[in-house]
Amino acid sequence: MKGIHVVGLTGQTGAGKSTVSSLFRARGIKVIDCDQVSRDVVSGEKSCLADLALEFSIAILNMDGTLNRKKLASIVFGNPQKLSKLNELIFPHIRAEINRRVKELAKQGVPLVVLDAPTLFESGADADCELIISVLAPEAERLNRIVVRDHLTDQEARSRMASQHDDAFYSSRSQLVIMNDGDPELLHIKTLETIDLLERALRELNASEQTQDGSASDPEGAI
Ligand SMILES: CC(C)(COP(=O)(O)OP(=O)(O)OC[C@H]1O[C@@H](n2cnc3c(N)ncnc32)[C@H](O)[C@@H]1O)[C@@H](O)C(=O)NCCC(=O)NCCS
Numbered sequence: 079m080k081g082i083h084v085v086g087l088t089g090q091t092g093a094g095k096s097t098v099s100s101l102f103r104a105r106g107i108k109v110i111d112c113d114q115v116s117r118d119v120v121s122g123e124k125s126c127l128a129d130l131a132l133e134f135s136i137a138i139l140n141m142d143g144t145l146n147r148k149k150l151a152s153i154v155f156g157n158p159q160k161l162s163k164l165n166e167l168i169f170p171h172i173r174a175e176i177n178r179r180v181k182e183l184a185k186q187g188v189p190l191v192v193l194d195a196p197t198l199f200e201s202g203a204d205a206d207c208e209l210i211i212s213v214l215a216p217e218a219e220r221l222n223r224i225v226v227r228d229h230l231t232d233q234e235a236r237s238r239m240a241s242q243h244d245d246a247f248y249s250s251r252s253q254l255v256i257m258n259d260g261d262p263e264l265l266h267i268k269t270l271e272t273i274d275l276l277e278r279a280l281r282e283l284n285a286s287e288q289t290q291d292g293s294a295s296d297p298e299g300a301i
């Protein structure tokens with residue numbers, strides 16, 4: 079997008095994207111949490127919750143009219159057709175909200191934004207990214223992490239994981255990969271190295287854009 083660099087951060091559930099995102103934020107980099115966007119688009123004025131209830135029945139609603147996330151998860155994870163119907167209904171709203179937030183940041187003069195998006199490719203948001211980083215981790219570790227973090231049963235965690243692509247899918251579509259197969263301290267170090275690579279790549283991109291524009295290049299320019 080004009081005036082702002084957009085970088086995608088993706089990977090399977092439990093791989094460590096949110097942990098990496100928090101380290102990006104600590105370095106002053108703006109991050110859009112797309113799991114949070116997916117929560118925002120089912121509440122508020124322009125909510126698509128009614129469309130979801132029409133498709134999946136009012137059983138997906140809590141007594142107070144909000145989305146029963148556990149119920150919807152139990153319907154879609156493990157059923158590819160239903161998951162694809164959910165994606166079809168919710169992705170346009172998620173994409174529109176992401177674009178709105180990116181434009182807002184560009185208007186504020188923010189030079190770089192990272193989209194933390196587990197379904198970056200499925201939603202088509204990868205098309206808006208100049209560079210994509212995937213966080214990967216061994217399957218058994220991801221399973222353990224999400225069972226503990228999300229209080230899922232082993233079966234619930236496995237169906238969620240089975241709804242996603244394998245490592246090769248992510249690594250073949252990413253310019254940078256962070257393998258989160260060690261302790262959190264190692265992830266911290268790898269993330270800082272990745273931020274350095276990212277900053278260098280974006281400086282080069284800035285310089286080549288300026289050369290094409292005919293304007294002076296600024297090798298130390300902010301990303
Ligand atoms: C099905 C829902 C209600 C389950 O909610 P729940 O609170 O249990 O999970 P949460 O939203 O926190 O997602 C946790 C993880 O599940 C995985 N996941 C979520 N949606 C999807 C999907 N459509 N396809 C594959 N994996 C998914 C991601 O790794 C995500 O980080 C929710 O995940 C949802 O609305 N998903 C569709 C929107 C979406 O793709 N969100 C991701 C942001 S782009």
Ligand SMILES: Nc1ncnc2c1ncn2[C@@H]1O[C@H](COP(=O)(O)OP(=O)(O)OP(=O)(O)O)[C@@H](O)[C@H]1O
Binds near residue numbers: 094096196
């Ligand atoms: N290297 C690690 N060692 C131990 N625990 C870790 C490590 N990396 C992340 N975790 C923990 O694993 C859980 C999953 O990590 P995180 O939330 O960052 O994954 P995610 O990729 O954002 O997952 P999701 O797509 O499901 O939201 C978290 O509780 C996090 O604290």
